[in-house]
């Protein structure tokens with residue numbers, strides 16, 4: 001199929017896309033309209049946690065599509081309850097609200113915090129967030145994000161999100177006033193360049209928020225659902241947050257997200273929160289398949305093992321080429337380059353042949369790796385070989 005046969009000009013322009021159309025995928029491989037295949041270390045932006053077209057997900061989607069697609073959010077359905085039960089069983093949270101995107105789950109976390117502040121903390125509503133953080137693309141979540149330039153694109157912003165510095169507890173403490181209701185952070189900043197909050201910082205944050213009766217909110221849209229080698233990244237620091245949001249990997253590629261809270265925080269009243277598609281059985285049935293596969297014996301051990309494998313290979317490459325090392329947790333990792341040529345490497349890797357390689361440069365001076373959680377060591381070896389070929393060609 002020729003690219004010109006696709007009416008892509010009918011799509012609203014939002015970003016520059018290469019002149020290829022992806023047609024199908026399986027596991028770690030994605031195929032385009034010319035038949036070329038690509039080893040995929042982007043995976044829908046850390047979304048396809050079980051790779052492309054996972055058999056268990058297909059089976060769950062097919063079965064649910066033939067059973068019940070949507071009875072309305074005003075009624076219970078079986079998959080929504082089953083997935084909520086699975087999530088509370090495997091986390092420190094008691095209550096779950098399903099959403100359709102990470103941004104929407106974060107909006108829910110912000111609303112729940114403001115509601116809690118109104119009810120229990122004298123109307124406090126400010127949520128301290130962090131420089132370089134990313135929480136989504138709605139007006140409130142853009143305002144919560146610490147991405148450069150986002151304060152002006154759609155000004156005026158939603159007020160109430162003062163910014164602190166990640167891993168600097170004094171910068172958080174300085175911002176606390178009687179208006180503060182909580183602190184929200186990504187346990188590993190994803191879009192910011194794969195920057196983990198340290199274990200020490202997470203523990204300091206928990207102590208500080210307890211002391212001031214503030215909510216600790218973790219945005220695990222990217223770091224959660226097995227990505228960090230544990231089911232949730234907060235487990236790595238040994239703290240118990242009050243609120244958590246999930247997105248991306250929870251649906252394994254389909255639009256599904258979740259807002260989780262401790263029972264005593266979950267204070268919505270009828271009419272406060274909702275949404276037409278929220279908790280629909282088609283998506284929650286897929287989510288149930290995804291989380292069931294992730295919590296099966298041995299799965300997360302495998303993620304940790306392959307995370308270590310990828311880490312050691314990236315470190316070796318870094319040493320070989322005089323790069324600046326690597327960082328991350330589990331299968332969310334970044335290779336720190338010695339110049340701002342990330343975008344050039346990404347482009348060359350996609351264009352190389354016969355097979356291409358899909359990578360992401362979250363920042364100009366680094367490459368981010370977010371393969372399927374069931375990627376094989378052999379595929380990691382193939383990726384490293386392809387990356388070396390690209391680096392040699394620069």
Ligand SMILES: *Cc1c(COP(=O)(O)O)cnc(C)c1O
Nearest residue numbers: 101102103134135136190221222
């Ligand atoms: C991707 C992401 C979001 C936004 O999720 P969408 O599904 O794109 O709305 C929010 N927070 C983090 C940490 C993310 O990585």
